[in-house]
Amino acid sequence: MTDYRRLRVALLGAGAVGSQVASLLRQHADELADRAGARLELVGIAVRDVDAPREVDLPRELLTTDAESLIVGADIVIELMGGIEPARTYLLQAINSGADVVTANKALLATHGPEIFDAADQVGAEVYYEAAAAGAIPIIRPLRDSLAGDRVQRIMGIVNGTTNYILDRMDTEGAEFADVLADAQRLGYAEADPTADVEGYDAAQKAAILASLAFHTTVPLDAVHREGITSIDKQMMDAARHAGYVIKLLAVCERLNAPRPSRSGEAAYRDEISVRVYPALVDRAHPLASVHGANNAVFVQAEAAGNLMFYGAGAGGVQTASAVLGDVVSAARRHIAGGVGVGESTLANLPIVPIGRVTTRYQITLEVDDQPGVLATVAGTLSDGRVSIANVEQTVAGEDARTARLVIGTHKALEQDLSETVDRLAASGVVERVVSVLRVEGD
Template identity: 60%
Template sequence: MSEVRTLKVALLGCGNVGAQVARILIDDADALAARTGARLELQGIAVRNLDAKRDVELPQELFTTDAEVLVKDADLVIELMGGIEPARTLILTAMRHGACVVSGNKALLAQDGPTLYEEADKAGVQLSYEAAVAGAIPILRPIRDSLSGDRITRVLGIVNGTTNFILDQMDSTGAQFADALAEAQRLGYAEADPTADIEGYDAAAKAAILASLSFHTRFALEDVSCEGITSVTAADIAAAKEAGFVIKLLAIAEKLVDEDGKTGVSVRVHPTLLPREHPLAAVRGAFNAVFIEAENAGELMFYGQGAGGTPTASAVLGDLVSAARRIVLGGPGRTETTTGHVPSLPIDAAVTSYYIGLDVADQPGVLARIAQLFAEHGVSIEIMRQTIHRDADSNVESAELRIVTHRAREAALAATVEAVRRLDVINSVTSVLRVEGV
């Protein structure tokens, strides 16, 4: 019987996910060897601070601050540092020295993925990044492999657990945004600085990756229209609930034909109303889900834990085993599947519905004037609800209108809202949210 080959593994970063990856590599070494046909030997763990306290007890001799030396001598490199630099330089160094790379760095991949893919192709190595989107959910490999013989037309994703938890808390308990955010921070779902989550930046990076794989074209972060959830109020949540909707932060990538007949892809992230019967509406807490529409496969949904050390480590190890098997069996690295150059379309080209909240003067003819303005812009009203309010101090009555439109071009809908704002009977536009799934 021939001796089992040993592959040297370098780990960059030992945070929540990295520590679990190291633990699994050590504890499950025999099982991983059986699956890959080689021993995966953890050679070292590059960290900034050797003395930092870690949740998992690991051999101290594995830790080093010299990441460059570590990656130059590795067969497989796992990058879990996050950020752009030095992660980018270390990944490029690793690939130029013949190492396959597994990364969970969605920000780097969204910003500079094309350079990394090109370098991987040139070096004949594999670059894998399942952990970069939706944690433990196997979504990137199914898109790249299982659906490679189909045409994906649309991807809708809840890809940020923090924002889903916040919106779910607001929906289920009636909490205000600030209170739901504080609860997310208390439970460890949100960072002390939650900006990347609540402003949609984290979801936008993942949207760029999903779009690139789904439509075989390189999309970067600047191609994604991004809007966070900070403007979503408890009143919006309650009104949506009353109308049979739930609000989710969605990452959306879809193939469209614009008004000039040009085919392209719109990639966007924004708070969205979904009918409560839609599969994504049932995704609760900090869970993630990705809903795919394809020409032949139809509708598919992938659901699971979108964050956390152990779940995300599962995705990392899946990529690692795949890359290790490629090394053992031989052959070229798995390359990027960008075979076309579909242009990125601005959000104005998207076809959607709007949910609009208005505070208006309570006087005759107001509804008719608003309806006429919508008609002039080619936008049809599907639902209009009116509630009368009386100010206790001034004793002046006003009306709150909640309007849901039929589907129309984003540009037409946005122009309609701006025209409505200018009407003298409008006190304020209290909310504007998009509607999908109807």
């Protein structure tokens, strides 16, 4: 057995992911040493309560409530506590005491990313966070490194397993949202308070991280437009299926090209970007439409590389632990190699446009009076609002046979134009009700 240098690894948190990380670190010790070129010695695990029951058996002597003492002298600190504080304070302490840090904390990175990356840059440390964006799917390195010489045009990600599980079951079983959610809670796919998932907060955090990496810029969480899936009902699902679509909660990160001459005379790259999370119609032939259950996938369109897709489990303790351990090996290799952390170089501060500036296709479903001239009025209102119709279908008559349902597919339109036009339709005499307005993504 090779006589490797030892690196001191401190683990903060022993929940679903942390306990798996601790277990794998010990179970694969020899293999990890050969991979990293260093023996990864788990020196302690900081927990809130050393006596709490745990799924995985951890050596009692490694557990401590004193995170700060553990951090001092560690070469690598793994933060898997979640939440903002005290995770933020501990990570900054670790960085300032010379450790490289590994974290899966998307909430922290989405809100305090710049502060943490700056602190690391100051001391030449490195921050690894492969597990923070799409669970076990390796997406951080591809975006940060593999595509660093390319220009990402758009990312469409299914980055929340809970909502994909719910939408997939609604689609395949024709079930209602509330019923599937209750079932998902029973099965452990959704939490007792599902807000973070079903309202898109979790996906928005991941979207901010993915957009920061893809466009090499700073994306504050509050610049991410966010809509959840609680308004999606069986009828919308059925209508989507009928039209050849499936509804997915998408994190969309898009470059809005604004070519103009730069000082160097080459094409400028300081475009605007849009970052948004919402349920959208996806064509059933699109690779994202086949992402079932709680799986995640990230579809990337890059200028030179073309279309790429990364698929896998988006969550789960042991799956996420895989991504964390990959980061730990990278951190160890860097420790052995020496040199400073490569940081993020100069970030482009690309403007992030509000949702009104975004352009997509739409599907508008209206309940209208079933009488002559109605379609002409609706079409005229859309045309006046600069919304061009691609197709119209009159699907079902109302129960009283007095109303009809119009499903209108539009060409690409500006969200602001669309939104104002829908308001005018709603206020017009002929529209009884705006049933739904859904964006169509994937062209």
